[in-house]
Amino acid sequence: MAKVLVIGAGFSGHTAALYLGDKIGRQHEITVISNRDVFGYVPSWVWVGVGHMKPEKTIFKLKPVYDRKNIKFVHAAAKEIHPDAGDQYVLGEEIGTGKEIRLNYDYLVIAPGPLLNFAGTPGLGPEQGFTHSICSMPHAIKARDAYLALCDRMKKGEKVKIVIGTGHPGATCQGAAFEYIVNVHKDLVKKGLRDKADILWLSNEPALGDFGVNGVQIKRNGHVLKSDEFIKAVFNDHGIRYQVQTGVTKVEEGKIHWQNYEGEEGTADFDFSMLIPQFKGQPFKYIGKDGSDISTKLVNPAGFVLVDGKYGLPYPELAQTPSAWPAQYQNPNYTNVFAAGIAFAPPGPISKPFTNKNNLAIAPAPPRTGMVSGVIGRVVAMNIIDLIKTGKMTHSERMTEMVAACVASMGDSLWDGNAVTIVMRPVVPDREKYKNEYGRDLFISHLEMGVSGAWMKFMLHYTFIWKFKALLGWKLIPE
Amino acid sequence: MQNEQEFSKAEKFWMNFKLYQLWRFIILNIKVYTIAVQSKWR
Numbered sequence: 020m021a022k023v024l025v026i027g028a029g030f031s032g033h034t035a036a037l038y039l040g041d042k043i044g045r046q047h048e049i050t051v052i053s054n055r056d057v058f059g060y061v062p063s064w065v066w067v068g069v070g071h072m073k074p075e076k077t078i079f080k081l082k083p084v085y086d087r088k089n090i091k092f093v094h095a096a097a098k099e100i101h102p103d104a105g106d107q108y109v110l111g112e113e114i115g116t117g118k119e120i121r122l123n124y125d126y127l128v129i130a131p132g133p134l135l136n137f138a139g140t141p142g143l144g145p146e147q148g149f150t151h152s153i154c155s156m157p158h159a160i161k162a163r164d165a166y167l168a169l170c171d172r173m174k175k176g177e178k179v180k181i182v183i184g185t186g187h188p189g190a191t192c193q194g195a196a197f198e199y200i201v202n203v204h205k206d207l208v209k210k211g212l213r214d215k216a217d218i219l220w221l222s223n224e225p226a227l228g229d230f231g232v233n234g235v236q237i238k239r240n241g242h243v244l245k246s247d248e249f250i251k252a253v254f255n256d257h258g259i260r261y262q263v264q265t266g267v268t269k270v271e272e273g274k275i276h277w278q279n280y281e282g283e284e285g286t287a288d289f290d291f292s293m294l295i296p297q298f299k300g301q302p303f304k305y306i307g308k309d310g311s312d313i314s315t316k317l318v319n320p321a322g323f324v325l326v327d328g329k330y331g332l333p334y335p336e337l338a339q340t341p342s343a344w345p346a347q348y349q350n351p352n353y354t355n356v357f358a359a360g361i362a363f364a365p366p367g368p369i370s371k372p373f374t375n376k377n378n379l380a381i382a383p384a385p386p387r388t389g390m391v392s393g394v395i396g397r398v399v400a401m402n403i404i405d406l407i408k409t410g411k412m413t414h415s416e417r418m419t420e421m422v423a424a425c426v427a428s429m430g431d432s433l434w435d436g437n438a439v440t441i442v443m444r445p446v447v448p449d450r451e452k453y454k455n456e457y458g459r460d461l462f463i464s465h466l467e468m469g470v471s472g473a474w475m476k477f478m479l480h481y482t483f484i485w486k487f488k489a490l491l492g493w494k495l496i497p498e
Numbered sequence: 499m500q501n502e503q504e505f506s507k508a509e510k511f512w513m514n515f516k517l518y519q520l521w522r523f524i525i526l527n528i529k530v531y532t533i534a535v536q537s538k539w540r
Contacts, residue, residue: 252505394537416540424530437513440526442533463533469513471523478527497534 021047021407024109024124026097028053028081030061030389031360032130034396034498035403036090037489042404044089050122052111053131054096056081058487062389063480064159065198068151068293069206070167071431074160077480084489095120097131097301102317102353103308126403129324130359130396133298136187142270143186143296149272150186150292153199162293166203169291173207173215179290182275184221186294188266191384193222193230196295197250198427204257205430205437213258220254220261221275221287221294223381225370227251227263231383233370233448235441238461246441249466253429253439262287264373266381267294282376298361298384300324316352324358326350328366337367338458341419341449347412348399355406357399360392365418369447390423391446393498418447422463426476429468438472440465 021043025036028051039049057078066072085092095111109127111120135154137144145151151162173179183200185193200220207213220227228234228246235246254261262279269276275287275294300322305314318324329343337343343366350356358364365385372382387395394416402412422444430436442465448458455461486496505513512518 248503251503255503256505390534397538398540414540416537420540422533422537424534435514440530442530444533465526465529467522467526469519469522470516471519471526474519474523475526475530497531497537 021125022123023047023049023126023128023403024122025049025051025128025130026053026109027129027131027360027362028055028058029130029132029360030392031362031396032128033058033081033487034393035128035130035359035400036085037088037487037493038397038400039403040085040088040090041489041494043407047407048091049089050091050093051081051085052093052095052097052109052122053081054094054114056092056094056114058084059156060480060484060487064153064156065195065202065428066431067156067159068153068162068166068199069202070163071202071206074156078156079484079488084487088489093120093122097303099304099306100127100129100317101306101308102127102313102356106308107355125355126406127356128359128399128403129356129362131301131362133361134301134322136297136299139297139299140187140267140270143267143294149270150294152296153195153293154192154295165291170207170210170212172290173212176215178215178217180288181216181218182221182287182289182292182294183218184294185223185383186267186270187297188223188268188278188379188381189384190223190295190297191231191386192295192298192388193224193383194386194425194427196222196293197230198429199293200259201253201257201427201429202431204259218259219287220259221265221267221277222261222263223266223383224263225373227254227261229263229370229383231370231386232443232446233457235443235464235466236457236459236461237464237466243461244466246466249439249468253468264381266379268379270294278375278377278379278381280373280375280381300362317350317356319364321364323364324350324356324362326358326363328364330364330366332366334367334372338448339450341417341447341451344417344419344447346415346417347402348395349402349412357403359395359399361387363387363395385418385447389425390498391418391421394421397498419445419449421446426472426479428473428476430473431477433474433477435470436473437468437470438476439468440472440475
């Protein structure tokens with residue numbers, strides 16, 4: 020009987036666990052260790068953050084699902100990973116009791132989600148700093164409370180400044196921040212308060228609509244439409260000011276300090292701000308048989324797990340080398356260790372990085388959330404099943420082959436809500452396969468705005484919670 | 499878009515015209531599903 024251990028129960032870890040439990044859970048031991056005992060449907064936290072959805076509608080308990088799928092659940096925080104052959108285990112600390120837990124494994128999936136590195140930007144974040152975040156459930160609730168308090172001030176006639184975007188020159192997840200800014204706009208319009216707010220989009224993207232994936236390009240009526248034109252039109256329509264090519268360097272109470280591509284330094288005043296922090300890998304200890312630190316064999320300096328990608332290529336070469344992106348998410352030094360979702364180390368950025376004259380690198384990190392996370396979780400699970408059954412992996416999917424669909428909500432009303440539906444193939448441009456300057460399939464790639472997107476977003480919320488609860492037909496729903 | 503920075507009145511009309519949006523909802527669902535489900539076979 021093989022022991023498979025999954026660290027984390029987010030999009031990638033939970034997806035991996037469900038496939039493992041479903042296919043081999045009766046014959047083998049599948050265990051999930053997570054510091055949270057609920058699954059959180061992250062895409063809907065944008066609605067929690069403006070008070071349009073109750074937090075409890077976005078979560079459900081993991082254990083009942085795992086019980087049905089023959090998966091053992093351990094509610095504990097993983098601390099140490101001991102991957103050396105002969106004695107492979109993970110040490111964790113049980114939530115609530117603090118008791119040390121040892122979990123042996125034959126195969127390990129590292130999928131704990133990101134460490135939200137608020138410390139990377141002085142003054143950033145809802146705990147030690149002055150800004151808000153929607154990256155975790157408690158943060159989204161705190162953002163909601165602060166936002167609603169701001170609305171009360173506006174109702175009394177006060178004019179306010181709102182800044183939303185990225186809080187670090189190397190941050191990712193611009194899509195979530197984009198959704199939040201347009202939802203805030205829409206909510207203020209509905210409350211009749213929009214004229215009381217000056218809203219600014221502040222982002223590290225090279226251009227509007229870049230989203231850390233080098234933008235989205237589609238062919239429409241014979242010409243190429245780019246996401247920067249599209250998002251510019253959205254912001255102009257909504258009266259949202261924008262500033263891109265900007266890295267936030269420090270936050271003080273009511274003041275954001277930034278540097279831009281030109282090396283200029285400046286500030287943006289705010290009464291309310293939601294800025295996405297830099298993501299890092301979880302700070303696990305990787306310990307060898309002799310007790311030494313072996314983290315360099317498993318993770319890069321940012322804590323992301325090294326897998327089967329080609330690391331160290333300069334950006335121009337990486338942009339022309341689709342095979343540099345990992346296919347099976349397997350650590351080359353410990354072949355029974357896999358990483359899924361945000362946890363794996365990408366070989367480099369997707370968007371063109373930039374370093375200004377002050378030596379500040381302003382470069383969005385590649386997004387590996389949502390659909391990408393789920394797909395990687397499934398690929399990893401299927402390969403582990405292959406290895407257990409036949410000893411040979413048969414599944415692979417690089418981000419240069421992957422399709423991603425994203426619905427960016429712009430108001431949740433089914434009558435007058437709106438959303439941008441984005442489809443990209445592939446997520447990371449493949450200039451070898453697609454012979455255009457964008458490296459994408461311009462026929463499949465899609466960019467559209469309308470009420471239908473709001474309906475889709477709503478449908479996705481319920482469809483995916485159904486899927487993640489592993490209810491009837493869950494495997495028919497794509498990741 | 500009528501130019502690079504604004505949506506035209508016609509575009510805004512179609513974005514909110516419910517019958518057309520129902521059609522787009524069906525089309526988008528079919529398109530996204532058929533593309534995304536291919537990943538399952540990899």
